Amino acid sequence: MAKHDLDPNYLDPNYEPVVNHTENTPFHQVLAARMQRRTVMKGSVGAALASVMGLGLAGCGSDSDDSTTSSNVSSTDIGFKAVPTSTANEVVVPEGYSSETFLPWGTPITGSYPEYKPDGTNTGAEQEQQVGMHHDGVHFFPIDQKAGGNSSTEGLLVMNHEYIAQGALHANGATYVNDMRPADEVRKEIAAHGVSVVHIKRDTNGKWDIVFGSPFNRRITGNTEMDVRGPVRGYSKLITKYSPDATETRGTLNNCAMGPTPWGTYLAAEENWHGYFANSDESQPREQTRHGVGSSSRYDWELADSAEDQYVRFNVSTIGATAADDYRNEANTYGYMVEIDPFTPESKPQKRTALGRFGHEGVIFAPVKEGEPVVCYSGDDSRFEYIYKFVSSKPYYAATAGGYLLDEGTLYVARFNDDGSGDWLSLDLDDAEFKAKVDAAVGTTVGDVAFDGFENQADVLLNTRLAADIAGATPMDRPEWGAVDPNSGQVYFTLTNNSRRTEEQVNAANPNANNRTGHIIRWSEQGNDHTATSFDWDIFVFAGEQGTETVVDDEVIVSLTDDNIFNSPDGLWFDYNGRLWIQTDGSDAAPYQNNMMLAANPETREIKRFFVGPVGCEVTGVVSTPDVKTMFVNIQHPDGNWPDSNDPRPRDATVIVTKDDGGIIGA
Ligand code: FEO
Ligand code: CA
């Protein structure tokens, strides 16, 4: 009955349709001759691994300037004893550490604080007042941050709820009556998505709890009213029945990772939003095809047995006489970074379109400097998609900084050259080089798109992937989280995996065909200036099984062992001391077993497994208090009855990790 039966992969949480059909591998033909590529075979499995090229890195280590060197930076040595891989249905942390679960799906946080019902009978209205499902990116805002404080005992924990498991959410899973879905089931599913803002406080015994009744506690869902900001605001291709002037929309969906802004707000990413819309028109616009919008949606929300347009809007077919009479453009209001001000509960979330429209995994800001532009990076997590950088037009001043800085600026896309250099390619029609490429592409076929030009810069941003194809960006192995080293200023990104890459499609930055285990890339901006248009890159580590080597200048820098084998790096975060935390969302078969989190020293590339999650989960989302003595780690889509063996339903949850002696985590 369910339309998504047409595509059995649709309910696979890791399903990423390949929608980049361009041949944007401008360097691969010359690569084989120029790249110093060594293949290492491991045992009978025969995992083919390429070494990295020998690359000098500019701007790393000691020459970082004051703005990127925090005064409280300490050693980044990894001090704990690595934990082994695990198949247990529980969280594993090192000796001397403890963990406890916190804020599982369904925890009441606002309104009338409706109690979680383990039989799945909470209503849609109740879910709107409870923590959502499938926890992902998370950030801790010290409660006194706006006053310049640094509290590690009280703050706002803000987290994303990426998607849902209908089987766990409802008493009997998703139901259909005459091929339609009960509207309250759909309401509950929409409410289980979005973002939670939770005011939390640690008591004198060290126990964290929700501050009940706090005005900061808030749910933002797939139905919350939002503004469209930046160059795409008011563009005709966003006209809907709800917003005839193309300035507003409702909801944020599939919020994967996030990024805290330098001014104390939270940007939630919209990643696989394409799966929520259905278009039964004979042909679809490029704004949908380049993302994989199909004729059926993942959860069939457009089939709610209600005429209310909060449900009807997920049908993006052409139904009315004009765009103002239907929701043909609704999907064009998704695919952005969404700014939420957790300290202003009545604030309306803002979709920041200048940062581009694609499958945003998250965003990471470079350290800000007074009087200089704001810079942030965002990956597009789909096979063969790209990494982007935004540089604001207006300068940052701490006293007046705000979301307006994200509404004007230049969006760039990365080209990783085979010689270890890289270039940021402008996607601005005012840039002569980009304009020339666009003009030359008119009348040609770009991927699957018969390209007839861009109307204006709003059209470029609406079709960011297509613009990046034309610019000549490097197709990557699914860019997930990014992180900026507070000590060196280097930018790191996880490239989680790409089993579809063929030998003919490898490039220096993505050197493995059939890349099943992924790698982590990093770069230094020229002159350690984050606004620079060129950079030098290298590969920090290749993930894989025991014996997987990362080789630099013929020297084996990393050879993975029982203490640190991992696959499919996804979450990535530098803590406030400069340790790098790596989370996985990959195969949980041997030898890796359950997904995990590792800590790395960015200078020595020492890596140790710190944490293993329960059965079936991915470990995604990590942050600590400013003193790095309380760590919050999210567990998404556990199997079975974790965390409560008496509850038949799995519940996504945050895990609080502390060191038993009250010390710094990781040290
Ligand atoms: Fe939602 Fe790309 O992970
Ligand atoms: Ca992810």
Ligand code: CA
């Ligand atoms: Ca992932």
